[in-house]
Amino acid sequence: MSLTREEVLKVAELARLKFKEEEIGEFQQQLNDILGYVEVLNEVDTEGVEPLISVHDGINRLRADEVRKSLTVEEAMKNAPETADGALIVPKVVGE
Known part of the structure; x- marks a missing residue:
């Protein structure tokens, strides 16, 4: 399997990465x-492991x-x- 330039750009976009040309x-x-x-690893026989x-x-x-008490x-x-x-009162920390 080989990634095209467009697929690399799509992966970069999904990961929110920006590359120079x-x-x-x-x-x-x-x-x-x-x-x-990964393809090499897929060839390893793992049957019974x-x-x-x-x-x-x-x-x-x-x-x-x-x-315990x-x-x-x-x-x-x-x-x-x-x-x-019976509850702690704390200052509001989220939005106003």
């Missing part, structure tokens, strides 16, 4: 080289899930600059 040919060649390499889940055989060592609403609100009805 002299760069287009260079990027066309580079993209075609990448596609050529298990998918890679992790790059190492380590096992997650998670701590036990223990129920948490803050009450009143305790959590003690340091808040402003509260109302």
Whole structure:
């Protein structure tokens, strides 16, 4: 598979990239080289090869899930600059 100049320009437009006129040919060649390499990878026989889940055989060592006492609403609100009805009041930050 080989990309045409127009296809390279379309990919650039989709990626919101702008190329100088002299760069287009260079990027066309580079993209075609990448596609050529992918074609080589497609030729590799992967029948019977298990998918890679992790790059190492380590096992997650998670701590036990223990129920602990948490803050009450009143305790959590003690340091808040402003509260109302059990909720934090913060300044508006999106549009006006």
